Amino acid sequence: MANKALPQFLLGAGVVAAxxxxxxxxxxxxxxxxxxxxxxxxxxxxxxxxHVTCLARTKGKALPQVLDETRDCPAPQLTDRFTDDPYRYxxxxxxxxxxxxxxxxxxxxxxxxxxxxxxxxxxxxxxxD
Amino acid sequence: xxxxxxxxxxxxxxxxxGRSRTEIQQALHQAGWTNTEIDAGLKAWxxxxxxxxxxxxxxxxxxxxxxxxxxxxxxxxxTAWHLVMLGIHLIDYAWPDPxxxxxxxxxxxxxxxxxxxxxxxxxLFAWLNRRAERATMADKGARRSVVxxxxxxxxxxxxxxxxxxxxxxxxxxxxxxxxxxxxLAKSAVVAAVSxxxxxxxxxxxxxxxxxx
Numbered sequence: 001m002a003n004k005a006l007p008q009f010l011l012g013a014g015v016v017a018a019x020x021x022x023x024x025x026x027x028x029x030x031x032x033x034x035x036x037x038x039x040x041x042x043x044x045x046x047x048x049x050x051h052v053t054c055l056a057r058t059k060g061k062a063l064p065q066v067l068d069e070t071r072d073c074p075a076p077q078l079t080d081r082f083t084d085d086p087y088r089y090x091x092x093x094x095x096x097x098x099x100x101x102x103x104x105x106x107x108x109x110x111x112x113x114x115x116x117x118x119x120x121x122x123x124x125x126x127x128x129d
Numbered sequence: 130x131x132x133x134x135x136x137x138x139x140x141x142x143x144x145x146x147g148r149s150r151t152e153i154q155q156a157l158h159q160a161g162w163t164n165t166e167i168d169a170g171l172k173a174w175x176x177x178x179x180x181x182x183x184x185x186x187x188x189x190x191x192x193x194x195x196x197x198x199x200x201x202x203x204x205x206x207x208t209a210w211h212l213v214m215l216g217i218h219l220i221d222y223a224w225p226d227p228x229x230x231x232x233x234x235x236x237x238x239x240x241x242x243x244x245x246x247x248x249x250x251x252x253l254f255a256w257l258n259r260r261a262e263r264a265t266m267a268d269k270g271a272r273r274s275v276v277x278x279x280x281x282x283x284x285x286x287x288x289x290x291x292x293x294x295x296x297x298x299x300x301x302x303x304x305x306x307x308x309x310x311x312x313l314a315k316s317a318v319v320a321a322v323s324x325x326x327x328x329x330x331x332x333x334x335x336x337x338x339x340x341x
Contacts, residue, residue: 003328003332004329004332004333004336006328007325007326007328007329007332008329010325011208011322011325011326011329012251012255014212014321014322014325015208015212015247015251018212018215018216018219018247019215019244019247019248021219022215022219022240022241022243022244023244025219025222025223026222026237026240026241032237032241035237108237
């Protein structure tokens with residue numbers, strides 16, 4: 001019995017330690033809800049990129065100054081759906097722009113060269129064709 | 130008919146006919162059976178003068194045992210697999226490989242899947258295994274369960290394969306010049322989980338053999 005008790009204990013201890021490390025490192029349901037909110041914000045930013053392209057195409061082949069709704073381009077979600085703050089749009093040059101949101105846990109989002117986790121801004125570009 | 134059944138039947142009839150064990154042994158020997166086979170055949174019947182011959186207990190198969198040990202096997206498998214996956218993902222998360230693929234969000238949901246699976250299957254395994262252990266302690270006859278023996282050997286086999294596979298993979302990666310600390314830590318997780326399970330089942334099978 002003695003030589004069976006040790007592996008049994010080790011397996012149990014391993015499971016408990018792994019679960020504790022999991023909760024400690026990635027957080028419980030509260031953190032997960034925060035991540036999900038950030039995911040929604042990110043997908044809003046992506047829809048807004050489509051909106052920017054639409055506005056640029058239909059209004060003189062240039063990046064718009066502000067994001068508004070036109071007959072050809074129905075506006076997607078323009079404000080943060082959890083805090084109601086508007087997403088920030090800025091024209092950086094004739095061809096480049098950024099759209100930003102207040103992310104709660106930006107480090108946990110997909111890393112990409114277009115997304116700046118520190119400022120919460122997604123960069124985009126428009127080249128008139 | 131299995132050899133052991135054939136020989137046990139013969140021994141039964143011979144004992145019934147009043148032949149002595151030595152006579153039976155000689156007759157079987159002449160027929161070409163080996164000593165191990167003859168011993169096994171004679172052992173199937175108790176060595177007393179009582180007639181008809183008294184059977185010794187034999188291994189048995191029961192549906193109830195198959196259910197219990199099948200569930201234990203699955204629960205242990207899920208526990209081992211998800212414990213390893215959780216360990217590997219946590220190492221990736223806490224200690225990201227700079228050259229590895231990104232995508233922490235994907236990892237996070239894998240980690241949560243593994244945690245949920247462990248929370249269900251590990252207590253199930255612990256509880257069922259404790260029940261099985263209690264049953265074999267209370268009734269030594271339960272150790273003769275064929276299903277128990279098979280599940281034990283299958284687990285041992287899989288754990289051994291996993292250990293050997295890990296060893297080969299580590300050596301290959303080392304020779305390939307890519308053995309980084311992250312990789313070694315992940316291999317250690319696989320080896321530790323398979324090693325612990327291997328030791329447990331080796332001890333259980335040794336214990337059951339002693340009981341016979």
